[in-house]
Amino acid sequence: MGKSSKDKRDAYYRLAKEQGWRARSAFKLLQLDEEFNLFEGVTRVVDLCAAPGSWSQVLSRILIKGERIGRAAWDSRQAKDRLIIDGPPKDDLQQPMEENAREELKPRAGVKIVAIDLQPMSPLEGITTLKADITHPSTVPLLLKALDPDTFDPSMTSASHPVDLVISDGAPDVTGLHDLDIYVQSQLLWAALNLALCVLKPGGKFVAKIFRGKDVDLLYAQLRLVFEKVRVAKPRSSRASSIEAFVVCEGFSPPKGFKASLDNPLGAGTKLPQNPDLKEEKTKPYRRLREDGVTELELGSESANEGEDVRWIAPFLACGDLSAYDADASYHLPKDRQSLDPVQPPTAPPYKRALEMRKAAGGAYGKTKKT
Ligand code: SAM
Secondary structure (H helix, E strand, O other): OOHHHHHHHOHHHHHHHHHOOOOOOHHHHHHHHHHHOOOOOOOEEEEEOOOOOHHHHHHHHHHHOOOOOOHHHOEOOOOOOOOEEOOOOOHHHOOOOOOOOOOOOOOOOOOEEEEEEOOOOOOOOOEEEEEOOOOOOOHHHHHHHHHOOOOOOOOOOOOOOOEEEEEEOOOOOOOOOHHHHHHHHHHHHHHHHHHHHHHEEEEEEEEEEEEOOOOHHHHHHHHHOOEEEEEEEEEOOOOOOOOEEEEEEEEEOOOOOOOOOOOOOOOOOOEOOOOHHHHHOOOOOEEEEOOOOEEEEEOOOOOOOOOOOOOOOOOEEEEOOOOEOOOOOOEEOOOOOOOOOOOOOOOOOOOHHHHHHHHHOOOOOOHHHOO
C-alpha cells in the first residue's frame, strides 16, 4: 500500500501533509478546541506523549504565533482541491463556505509550553521538549524544572507557577489484544493524570486520549474526583471504527491539602488529608472519607436498591458536523494530484535497525540472492 492510496483512504492524512502538520492528530486537537474552546485564556501548557509533535504545532501556532485556525482547515466544503466521497458531491456541499476573514495575529504573552515523549522529538520553536517516560517518577522534577527553570528546587513536588492545561495523546504500541491494549492505555492515562495533578492550577483543564473499554465508566468516575466537569468527546477526525476517544476534564479542584506525587499516586486507598467537606458531597460519584482518613471513591449511593444502576456515565459528545471529512471514508482524488512526503519523518522509528540490517545485507533478499 503506497502513500498515495493512504492519501485516498484518509483525507486527514493528506490534509495534514498539505497544511504542514507532523501528524493527522493535529485535527483531533483542533476539533476538540472547536467544541470546548480549550485554549481560551491559556498560556501555560504541558503536552504529554507529544511526538512527532502535531499537537505541539497546534499549540505553537495558536498560542505563540497567535493564529486562528478555524474549521476551514478540515471543512470539506472549503478545501480548494475538494476530495469527493462516494461519487459527485451533494448539492448542499457544493457551495464553498465564506472564507474566514483574515485576522491579525495575536501572539499571547507569557506562553510556556513543555512537550514530553519517550521518543526524541524534532525541535519546535518556543517549545521545550523532553525525552522522558511519563510513567516514571523521575519525570516529575524534569517537568517542574522545564516549567520554571529559575525557581526550581529539587525538593519541589508541584509547579511554582502552575499550568492552565495538560493534554495527553498517549498511546502504547497496539498489540491487537484488545484487553491488553486497553489496560496499557489506561495506565498511560493514569500516569498523565498524576503528572497533571502535580502541575495544574485550580480550575485548570486536562484532555487525554482514552480507549473506551467495558469498565471505562470507572475511569470517568475517578476523573470526577478531581475535576468539576468530565466529558468524553469523539472528534470527526478520529475514526469511528476506533475505540479511541478523549476525556475533556474542566475545573480542576483537588481535595484540600492534596499533594500529588508519582511515588504515591492518587488512586484507591490514597491517604488524603482530613476534609470535613467531603461528607457533604452529594453528587455521584463522590469522595467518601473513611474513619482511618483514607478517601474512597463512591460510585453510587449506599442506599441504592440491589440491581439499581449506580454507574456514573460521562456525557458523550461527537465533535464536528457532516461538513468535516469523514475519517473512515475513502475519497476520490483529482487526477493531477501529487502525493506529498510526510512533514516530519520519524526520528527514531522502531524499524530503523531492521532497515539498517537489510541495507547491510545488500537489500531485501540479501547479497546471496542477487545473482
Ligand atoms: N500527539 C502526538 C502528535 O500530535 O504528534 C501523537 C502522539 S502518538 C499517538 C503517541 C505517543 O505516545 C508516541 O509518540 C509514544 O512515543 C508516546 N508514548 C507512549 N508511551 C509513553 C510513555 N510512557 N511516556 C512518554 N511517551 C509515551
